[in-house]
């Protein structure tokens with residue numbers, strides 16, 4: 001039997017792609033993919049089994065976890081912040097009830113095999129809610145500060161952090177005696193994530209990946225937040241690396257960690273994109289409602305605990321990331337937009 005049988009929910013999503021590619025073929029690892037959507041053939045080839053279905057369907061979740069005797073869950077499936085504001089009740093169903101189904105089923109399986117199940121949960125900067133007037137003057141936020149989300153997505157994730165902590169530390173505390181808790185819960189609060197391979201759907205930090213991919217394809221792009229809007233960011237390979245590092249860390253002092261590589265404004269990203277794609281047409285047209293969401297997310301977060309406990313280290317600054325990761329990858333994907341223009345003439 002494999003040492004690690006890892007269930008990846010939301011496998012067909014952006015982070016799922018990156019994680020599956022990184023874990024596929026590793027010794028002692030079996031990968032079980034789960035997604036509501038069709039799992040692309042290219043990903044199916046990288047996993048040991050794949051299941052299409054809904055995490056809100058408890059019988060389906062139970063079937064998959066017990067069929068494969070899963071001992072680790074990387075729970076990526078979620079409706080992101082903009083999608084969640086469009087359908088808040090559905091977001092609650094998926095983000096909260098779906099997570100609860102997984103935690104509860106994993107806890108039952110852990111108890112029946114008398115071995116805890118590791119549960120990796122990506123949370124988000126959307127669990128924070130800063131006063132927009134103070135946003136740019138606040139120091140990088142620590143994990144316990146400003147926990148006042150204004151979005152359904154942020155509220156869902158913050159509650160699920162608490163539920164994970166409960167299953168990981170306090171589950172049935174009155175009757176459990178000295179048996180260990182069934183879930184080894186580990187959570188990272190992700191900043192805006194930028195992938196050179198995929199474009200996100202339904203998030204509010206999507207304006208940066210949208211601007212990069214549109215410019216690389218030679219298309220115009222309208223950024224829906226103001227130029228001075230700042231958020232913390234990281235690149236997809238750093239995100240995947242952080243998830244794997246946290247999953248493999250031996251001893252942790254807490255359940256929840258901030259991670260981010262750098263903080264940057266939308267205007268700084270636009271400049272960086274124009275530097276590499278001089279023909280880029282990026283304009284700014286504020287979508288007030290989406291702007292209001294990111295205005296409550298911190299400009300930066302303090303990642304000291306992740307550094308100290310499991311050696312989290314950002315890999316790239318913005319300039320390095322553009323040069324070493326984004327530009328070569330998108331050029332390989334879309335070609336050089338200048339030569340496309342030339343071909344069209």
Ligand code: SER
Pocket residue numbers: 080081082123124125126153190191192193202203204205206
């Ligand atoms: N990227 C997420 C979103 O925009 C925030 O964590 O919803």
